[in-house]
Amino acid sequence: MTIQKGALLALRILTTIAIVGAIYFGFAIWKTMKGPTFGGNFTLTYRGQNWIFSDAPKKLNMLYFGYTKCPDVCPVSLSNAGSAFRMLNDGELKDVRFIFLSVDQSHDKPDEVADYATNFFPTFIGLSGSKEQIDRTIGLFPASYMLEENPKSYLGYSISHTDRIFFLDSDGLVIDSITGSKEGAESIYKKIKEHL
Amino acid sequence: MRTMILFATAILAFAGTASAECDLKTKVEFSDPRIFAPLKGTNATGGFAKIKNNCTEELELAFKSAEGFKAVESHVTVEESGRMAMKKTDSFKIKPGETLELVPGGKHLMFFDPQTEIKEGSEVKLTFTFNKKELSVPFKVIPRIKK
Ligand SMILES: [Cu+2]
Numbered sequence: 001m002t003i004q005k006g007a008l009l010a011l012r013i014l015t016t017i018a019i020v021g022a023i024y025f026g027f028a029i030w031k032t033m034k035g036p037t038f039g040g041n042f043t044l045t046y047r048g049q050n051w052i053f054s055d056a057p058k059k060l061n062m063l064y065f066g067y068t069k070c071p072d073v074c075p076v077s078l079s080n081a082g083s084a085f086r087m088l089n090d091g092e093l094k095d096v097r098f099i100f101l102s103v104d105q106s107h108d109k110p111d112e113v114a115d116y117a118t119n120f121f122p123t124f125i126g127l128s129g130s131k132e133q134i135d136r137t138i139g140l141f142p143a144s145y146m147l148e149e150n151p152k153s154y155l156g157y158s159i160s161h162t163d164r165i166f167f168l169d170s171d172g173l174v175i176d177s178i179t180g181s182k183e184g185a186e187s188i189y190k191k192i193k194e195h196l
Numbered sequence: 197m198r199t200m201i202l203f204a205t206a207i208l209a210f211a212g213t214a215s216a217e218c219d220l221k222t223k224v225e226f227s228d229p230r231i232f233a234p235l236k237g238t239n240a241t242g243g244f245a246k247i248k249n250n251c252t253e254e255l256e257l258a259f260k261s262a263e264g265f266k267a268v269e270s271h272v273t274v275e276e277s278g279r280m281a282m283k284k285t286d287s288f289k290i291k292p293g294e295t296l297e298l299v300p301g302g303k304h305l306m307f308f309d310p311q312t313e314i315k316e317g318s319e320v321k322l323t324f325t326f327n328k329k330e331l332s333v334p335f336k337v338i339p340r341i342k343k
Contacts (some may be wrong), residue, residue: 047302068238073280075235076300077241079341116237120341154267154308155240155271160281165341166319179300181280 012115038174039166042137044101044129048110051127053172059095060195061168064180065143065161067104068116073163075120081165082120084188095196098124103138103145104159105131141166141174167195218251220331225250229333231307232260233316239316242320243305243335244298249290256328257296258287259305262335263321265318266309273301282306 004109041054054063062081066074081098088096100117108116110128117126129137139142143162150158166186167176178191209284224247231243233242259270271282288303290296298304305322314320319334 041337070282071232071238071240071306072271072282072300072304074230075340082341114236114237116235119237120233125282146279148281150284154269158284160276160279160284162278163280174283 002120026139038141039168039172040140041172044127044133044137045110045112046125046127048128049124057170057172058097059170060097060192061106061170061172061190062096062098062167063101063141064099064164065103065138066143066163067102067147067159067161068108068112069104070159070161071156073192076166077118077163078117078124080180080185081107081188083185085097085121085123087185087189088192092196093123096192099127100124101127101134101137101169103134103161104147105129105134106147107155107157139148140172142177152186167191186195218253220251220329222327223250224255224326224331225331226284229322229335230337230338231305231314231320231335233337234307234310234314235340239307240308241307241310241340242300244300245308245333245335246295246297247290249292249297252292253327254288254292255290258325260323260330261326262305262307262323264310264312265307265320266311268322269306270303271306272303279333 009067041052043050043052045051064077064081066077083097085093096123100113103115104169105128108128113126113128115126117124143164143166145159145161147157149158151158163179163181165180166174169175175195176191178188180188213294227246229245231245232241234241247257257315259268262268268290270285272285273280273282275281288296297304314337316339318337320337321332322335323330323332325331
Protein backbone atom coordinates (compact mmCIF):
# COMPACT_ATOMS: atom_id res chain seq x y z
CA MET A 1 0.00 0.00 0.00
CA THR A 2 1.45 3.34 -0.99
CA ILE A 3 1.22 6.34 1.28
CA GLN A 4 -1.16 7.98 -1.19
CA LYS A 5 -3.51 4.98 -1.21
CA GLY A 6 -3.37 4.80 2.59
CA ALA A 7 -4.25 8.48 2.85
CA LEU A 8 -7.14 8.06 0.42
CA LEU A 9 -8.50 5.12 2.44
CA ALA A 10 -8.20 7.09 5.67
CA LEU A 11 -10.02 9.99 4.04
CA ARG A 12 -12.78 7.64 2.85
CA ILE A 13 -13.17 6.17 6.32
CA LEU A 14 -13.24 9.62 7.90
CA THR A 15 -15.82 10.84 5.40
CA THR A 16 -18.01 7.81 6.06
CA ILE A 17 -17.77 8.40 9.82
CA ALA A 18 -18.60 12.08 9.32
CA ILE A 19 -21.66 11.30 7.19
CA VAL A 20 -22.94 8.59 9.52
CA GLY A 21 -22.33 10.87 12.48
CA ALA A 22 -24.12 13.76 10.85
CA ILE A 23 -27.13 11.55 10.04
CA TYR A 24 -27.14 10.17 13.58
CA PHE A 25 -26.93 13.60 15.21
CA GLY A 26 -29.43 15.07 12.78
CA PHE A 27 -31.86 12.33 13.72
CA ALA A 28 -31.20 12.84 17.43
CA ILE A 29 -31.77 16.60 17.11
CA TRP A 30 -34.91 16.04 15.04
CA LYS A 31 -36.20 13.64 17.68
CA THR A 32 -35.59 16.10 20.50
CA MET A 33 -37.21 18.89 18.54
CA LYS A 34 -40.18 16.70 17.79
CA GLY A 35 -40.45 15.96 21.51
CA PRO A 36 -41.81 12.83 23.12
CA THR A 37 -44.90 11.16 21.70
CA PHE A 38 -48.12 11.64 23.67
CA GLY A 39 -51.51 10.03 23.34
CA GLY A 40 -52.81 6.63 22.35
CA ASN A 41 -56.03 4.69 22.61
CA PHE A 42 -58.28 5.26 25.63
CA THR A 43 -61.55 4.01 27.07
CA LEU A 44 -64.14 6.26 28.73
CA THR A 45 -67.92 6.40 28.95
CA TYR A 46 -70.59 8.31 27.01
CA ARG A 47 -73.94 8.63 28.80
CA GLY A 48 -72.94 5.64 30.94
CA GLN A 49 -71.94 3.42 27.98
CA ASN A 50 -68.40 2.29 27.17
CA TRP A 51 -66.70 4.59 24.73
CA ILE A 52 -63.42 3.62 23.06
CA PHE A 53 -61.37 6.07 21.02
CA SER A 54 -60.37 3.47 18.40
CA ASP A 55 -64.00 2.43 17.73
CA ALA A 56 -64.67 5.32 15.37
CA PRO A 57 -61.58 7.51 15.06
CA LYS A 58 -61.67 10.40 12.64
CA LYS A 59 -58.83 11.73 10.55
CA LEU A 60 -58.56 14.53 13.10
CA ASN A 61 -59.69 14.30 16.71
CA MET A 62 -59.66 17.13 19.21
CA LEU A 63 -59.56 16.59 22.94
CA TYR A 64 -60.15 18.98 25.85
CA PHE A 65 -60.18 18.35 29.61
CA GLY A 66 -62.44 20.40 31.91
CA TYR A 67 -65.59 20.25 34.00
CA THR A 68 -69.11 21.58 33.61
CA LYS A 69 -69.12 23.83 36.66
CA CYS A 70 -66.08 25.66 35.37
CA PRO A 71 -67.84 28.77 34.13
CA ASP A 72 -64.82 30.62 32.92
CA VAL A 73 -61.92 28.97 31.10
CA CYS A 74 -63.72 25.85 29.81
CA PRO A 75 -66.68 27.57 28.18
CA VAL A 76 -64.39 30.10 26.52
CA SER A 77 -62.26 27.30 25.04
CA LEU A 78 -65.30 25.26 24.08
CA SER A 79 -67.15 28.15 22.50
CA ASN A 80 -64.03 29.09 20.53
CA ALA A 81 -63.85 25.49 19.30
CA GLY A 82 -67.59 25.58 18.52
CA SER A 83 -67.15 28.76 16.48
CA ALA A 84 -64.23 27.14 14.62
CA PHE A 85 -66.44 24.14 13.78
CA ARG A 86 -69.11 26.50 12.44
CA MET A 87 -66.54 27.76 9.89
CA LEU A 88 -66.01 24.23 8.49
CA ASN A 89 -67.97 22.86 5.54
CA ASP A 90 -69.91 19.58 5.63
CA GLY A 91 -67.07 17.60 4.04
CA GLU A 92 -64.55 18.88 6.58
CA LEU A 93 -66.94 18.24 9.46
CA LYS A 94 -67.06 14.54 8.50
CA ASP A 95 -63.31 14.22 9.15
CA VAL A 96 -63.08 15.88 12.55
CA ARG A 97 -64.60 15.32 15.98
CA PHE A 98 -64.31 17.16 19.29
CA ILE A 99 -64.13 15.32 22.60
CA PHE A 100 -64.72 17.01 25.96
CA LEU A 101 -63.69 14.91 28.94
CA SER A 102 -64.99 15.94 32.36
CA VAL A 103 -62.36 15.39 35.04
CA ASP A 104 -64.97 16.09 37.74
CA GLN A 105 -65.84 12.45 38.30
CA SER A 106 -67.63 12.97 41.60
CA HIS A 107 -69.95 15.83 40.59
CA ASP A 108 -70.55 15.79 36.81
CA LYS A 109 -73.18 13.22 35.85
CA PRO A 110 -72.61 11.48 32.48
CA ASP A 111 -75.76 12.97 30.93
CA GLU A 112 -74.86 16.45 32.15
CA VAL A 113 -71.43 16.22 30.52
CA ALA A 114 -72.92 14.94 27.26
CA ASP A 115 -75.55 17.72 27.24
CA TYR A 116 -73.03 20.35 28.24
CA ALA A 117 -70.74 19.58 25.29
CA THR A 118 -73.58 19.96 22.78
CA ASN A 119 -74.18 23.55 23.95
CA PHE A 120 -71.13 24.54 21.93
CA PHE A 121 -71.64 22.45 18.80
CA PRO A 122 -74.23 19.72 18.21
CA THR A 123 -71.66 17.00 17.47
CA PHE A 124 -69.31 17.69 20.40
CA ILE A 125 -68.90 14.54 22.48
CA GLY A 126 -69.02 14.96 26.27
CA LEU A 127 -67.38 12.01 28.03
CA SER A 128 -67.15 10.77 31.61
CA GLY A 129 -65.63 7.66 33.09
CA SER A 130 -64.47 6.01 36.25
CA LYS A 131 -61.74 7.82 38.14
CA GLU A 132 -59.25 5.20 36.91
CA GLN A 133 -60.32 5.67 33.27
CA ILE A 134 -60.09 9.45 33.56
CA ASP A 135 -56.70 9.37 35.28
CA ARG A 136 -55.32 6.84 32.81
CA THR A 137 -56.52 8.97 29.87
CA ILE A 138 -55.16 12.26 31.18
CA GLY A 139 -51.87 10.45 31.96
CA LEU A 140 -51.40 9.82 28.23
CA PHE A 141 -51.24 13.56 27.57
CA PRO A 142 -49.12 16.46 28.79
CA ALA A 143 -52.06 17.51 30.97
CA SER A 144 -53.21 17.31 34.56
CA TYR A 145 -55.99 18.33 36.93
CA MET A 146 -56.30 18.81 40.65
CA LEU A 147 -59.39 18.93 42.84
CA GLU A 148 -59.09 21.36 45.70
CA GLU A 149 -61.49 21.36 48.61
CA ASN A 150 -62.83 24.80 49.40
CA PRO A 151 -65.42 24.56 52.17
CA LYS A 152 -65.99 28.32 52.11
CA SER A 153 -67.25 28.33 48.52
CA TYR A 154 -70.75 27.34 47.42
CA LEU A 155 -69.57 24.35 45.38
CA GLY A 156 -67.23 23.30 48.18
CA TYR A 157 -64.40 22.59 45.78
CA SER A 158 -62.69 23.81 42.65
CA ILE A 159 -60.72 22.00 39.98
CA SER A 160 -57.64 23.38 38.36
CA HIS A 161 -56.85 21.84 35.00
CA THR A 162 -54.76 22.19 31.87
CA ASP A 163 -56.38 24.57 29.39
CA ARG A 164 -55.28 23.06 26.06
CA ILE A 165 -57.00 21.58 23.06
CA PHE A 166 -55.04 18.57 21.79
CA PHE A 167 -55.14 17.54 18.13
CA LEU A 168 -54.93 13.76 17.73
CA ASP A 169 -54.43 11.65 14.62
CA SER A 170 -56.55 8.56 13.94
CA ASP A 171 -54.35 6.54 16.35
CA GLY A 172 -54.96 9.02 19.15
CA LEU A 173 -51.41 10.39 18.98
CA VAL A 174 -50.90 14.09 19.66
CA ILE A 175 -49.89 15.96 16.52
CA ASP A 176 -50.53 19.50 17.76
CA SER A 177 -52.16 21.56 20.50
CA ILE A 178 -53.46 25.07 21.13
CA THR A 179 -54.49 27.13 24.17
CA GLY A 180 -58.22 27.01 23.84
CA SER A 181 -59.20 30.09 25.79
CA LYS A 182 -56.45 32.52 24.82
CA GLU A 183 -56.31 31.83 21.10
CA GLY A 184 -59.54 32.57 19.33
CA ALA A 185 -61.80 30.59 17.04
CA GLU A 186 -59.85 31.75 13.97
CA SER A 187 -56.58 30.18 15.22
CA ILE A 188 -58.34 26.93 16.08
CA TYR A 189 -59.98 26.89 12.64
CA LYS A 190 -56.58 27.40 10.95
CA LYS A 191 -55.09 24.47 12.88
CA ILE A 192 -57.99 22.22 11.94
CA LYS A 193 -57.56 23.12 8.25
CA GLU A 194 -53.82 22.52 8.51
CA HIS A 195 -54.31 18.98 9.78
CA LEU A 196 -57.26 17.89 7.64
CA MET B 197 -45.83 73.13 63.75
CA ARG B 198 -48.06 71.25 66.13
CA THR B 199 -51.10 73.27 65.09
CA MET B 200 -50.26 72.66 61.45
CA ILE B 201 -50.24 68.92 62.01
CA LEU B 202 -53.52 69.17 63.88
CA PHE B 203 -54.93 71.28 61.07
CA ALA B 204 -53.79 68.76 58.48
CA THR B 205 -55.32 65.93 60.47
CA ALA B 206 -58.57 67.86 60.66
CA ILE B 207 -58.58 68.35 56.88
CA LEU B 208 -57.86 64.68 56.31
CA ALA B 209 -60.61 63.70 58.71
CA PHE B 210 -62.97 66.08 56.96
CA ALA B 211 -61.95 64.69 53.56
CA GLY B 212 -62.60 61.24 54.96
CA THR B 213 -66.15 62.04 55.99
CA ALA B 214 -66.80 63.98 52.81
CA SER B 215 -65.73 61.11 50.54
CA ALA B 216 -67.69 58.63 52.62
CA GLU B 217 -70.70 60.47 51.26
CA CYS B 218 -69.65 59.57 47.72
CA ASP B 219 -72.85 58.92 45.82
CA LEU B 220 -72.55 55.38 44.50
CA LYS B 221 -75.37 55.79 42.00
CA THR B 222 -73.62 58.61 40.15
CA LYS B 223 -69.98 57.93 40.96
CA VAL B 224 -69.70 54.21 40.30
CA GLU B 225 -69.85 53.61 36.58
CA PHE B 226 -70.78 50.16 35.22
CA SER B 227 -70.02 49.50 31.53
CA ASP B 228 -71.39 46.54 29.64
CA PRO B 229 -72.71 44.66 32.69
CA ARG B 230 -73.62 41.18 31.45
CA ILE B 231 -74.13 37.62 32.53
CA PHE B 232 -74.07 34.54 30.34
CA ALA B 233 -77.36 32.69 30.10
CA PRO B 234 -76.90 29.38 31.94
CA LEU B 235 -76.04 26.43 29.70
CA LYS B 236 -77.67 23.02 29.88
CA GLY B 237 -75.70 20.46 31.88
CA THR B 238 -74.34 22.94 34.43
CA ASN B 239 -75.64 24.92 37.39
CA ALA B 240 -73.01 27.66 37.20
CA THR B 241 -72.50 30.72 35.02
CA GLY B 242 -70.38 33.86 34.95
CA GLY B 243 -70.88 37.63 34.97
CA PHE B 244 -68.67 40.46 33.74
CA ALA B 245 -68.49 44.27 33.57
CA LYS B 246 -66.14 47.22 33.79
CA ILE B 247 -66.62 49.15 37.00
CA LYS B 248 -65.11 52.62 37.31
CA ASN B 249 -64.63 54.29 40.67
CA ASN B 250 -65.21 58.06 40.28
CA CYS B 251 -65.20 58.62 44.03
CA THR B 252 -62.23 60.18 45.80
CA GLU B 253 -61.77 57.16 48.05
CA GLU B 254 -60.87 53.56 47.44
CA LEU B 255 -63.89 51.31 47.18
CA GLU B 256 -64.12 47.75 48.35
CA LEU B 257 -66.66 45.86 46.34
CA ALA B 258 -68.35 42.75 47.68
CA PHE B 259 -70.87 40.79 45.65
CA LYS B 260 -73.96 40.06 47.77
CA SER B 261 -76.72 38.54 45.69
CA ALA B 262 -78.34 38.15 42.28
CA GLU B 263 -82.06 37.92 41.69
CA GLY B 264 -83.01 34.38 40.69
CA PHE B 265 -79.80 32.66 41.79
CA LYS B 266 -79.29 30.66 44.94
CA ALA B 267 -75.69 31.74 45.48
CA VAL B 268 -73.12 34.17 44.11
CA GLU B 269 -69.37 34.53 44.53
CA SER B 270 -66.49 36.69 43.34
CA HIS B 271 -63.67 34.72 41.72
CA VAL B 272 -60.26 35.18 40.21
CA THR B 273 -58.90 32.85 37.53
CA VAL B 274 -55.20 32.19 37.97
CA GLU B 275 -52.60 29.96 36.35
CA GLU B 276 -50.85 27.58 38.73
CA SER B 277 -48.20 25.11 37.57
CA GLY B 278 -49.63 25.05 34.07
CA ARG B 279 -53.21 24.61 35.21
CA MET B 280 -56.01 27.15 35.25
CA ALA B 281 -57.74 27.53 38.58
CA MET B 282 -60.55 29.63 39.99
CA LYS B 283 -60.12 31.11 43.42
CA LYS B 284 -62.89 32.55 45.53
CA THR B 285 -62.25 36.05 46.80
CA ASP B 286 -64.21 38.05 49.37
CA SER B 287 -63.97 41.39 47.64
CA PHE B 288 -62.32 43.48 44.94
CA LYS B 289 -60.69 46.82 45.67
CA ILE B 290 -60.90 49.74 43.26
CA LYS B 291 -58.68 52.78 43.75
CA PRO B 292 -60.15 56.26 43.07
CA GLY B 293 -60.26 56.96 39.34
CA GLU B 294 -59.47 53.35 38.47
CA THR B 295 -61.51 50.73 36.68
CA LEU B 296 -62.05 47.16 37.77
CA GLU B 297 -62.28 44.88 34.76
CA LEU B 298 -64.29 41.72 35.24
CA VAL B 299 -63.43 39.55 32.23
CA PRO B 300 -63.49 35.87 31.25
CA GLY B 301 -60.17 34.37 32.32
CA GLY B 302 -59.64 37.00 35.03
CA LYS B 303 -61.60 38.46 37.91
CA HIS B 304 -65.26 37.56 37.49
CA LEU B 305 -68.62 37.07 39.17
CA MET B 306 -70.12 33.62 39.52
CA PHE B 307 -73.73 32.54 39.86
CA PHE B 308 -74.96 29.16 41.06
CA ASP B 309 -78.24 27.24 40.86
CA PRO B 310 -80.73 29.46 39.02
CA GLN B 311 -84.12 29.27 40.76
CA THR B 312 -86.05 30.43 37.72
CA GLU B 313 -85.38 30.37 33.99
CA ILE B 314 -82.80 33.06 33.24
CA LYS B 315 -83.75 34.09 29.70
CA GLU B 316 -81.47 35.66 27.11
CA GLY B 317 -82.30 39.33 26.69
CA SER B 318 -83.73 39.69 30.18
CA GLU B 319 -82.07 41.49 33.08
CA VAL B 320 -80.89 40.21 36.42
CA LYS B 321 -80.62 42.59 39.37
CA LEU B 322 -77.28 42.23 41.13
CA THR B 323 -76.65 43.67 44.56
CA PHE B 324 -73.17 44.75 45.60
CA THR B 325 -71.80 46.55 48.58
CA PHE B 326 -69.25 49.32 48.10
CA ASN B 327 -67.55 50.05 51.40
CA LYS B 328 -70.55 48.38 53.05
CA LYS B 329 -73.11 50.57 51.25
CA GLU B 330 -75.46 48.70 48.96
CA LEU B 331 -75.89 49.30 45.25
CA SER B 332 -78.10 47.32 42.87
CA VAL B 333 -77.32 47.20 39.15
CA PRO B 334 -79.19 45.41 36.35
CA PHE B 335 -77.03 42.98 34.34
CA LYS B 336 -78.09 41.92 30.86
CA VAL B 337 -78.43 38.20 30.13
CA ILE B 338 -76.57 37.39 26.91
CA PRO B 339 -75.94 34.10 25.05
CA ARG B 340 -72.62 32.37 25.79
CA ILE B 341 -72.25 31.12 22.25
CA LYS B 342 -71.99 33.48 19.34
CA LYS B 343 -74.01 31.88 16.57
CU1 LIG C 1 -65.44 31.29 38.70
